[in-house]
Amino acid sequence: MDEKVLELIFKNEQDKTVRIILQAPVEPVESGEVVTAMDEIIAENIFFSSGGDWIEKAGARLVSRTVEDIDIGV
Numbered sequence: 001m002d003e004k005v006l007e008l009i010f011k012n013e014q015d016k017t018v019r020i021i022l023q024a025p026v027e028p029v030e031s032g033e034v035v036t037a038m039d040e041i042i043a044e045n046i047f048f049s050s051g052g053d054w055i056e057k058a059g060a061r062l063v064s065r066t067v068e069d070i071d072i073g074v
Contacts, residue, residue: 008034012055
């Protein structure tokens with residue numbers, strides 16, 4: 001089974017990295033939509049971190065991993 005998450009990466013007022021991780025994103029992931037969503041998150045100032053407000057976009061990435069169950073007879 002292939003699992004994917006979308007990571008939205010921001011910088012806060014102390015220049016530290018903060019992330020939002022979204023499970024099972026709708027694909028294909030459109031960069032324009034990601035940029036718009038990230039801009040709205042910053043503009044609305046709805047999240048706070050110990051390093052202060054989120055003030056800029058630092059990146060976004062689609063992360064996938066393969067998970068394979070092993071039959072252990074249970």
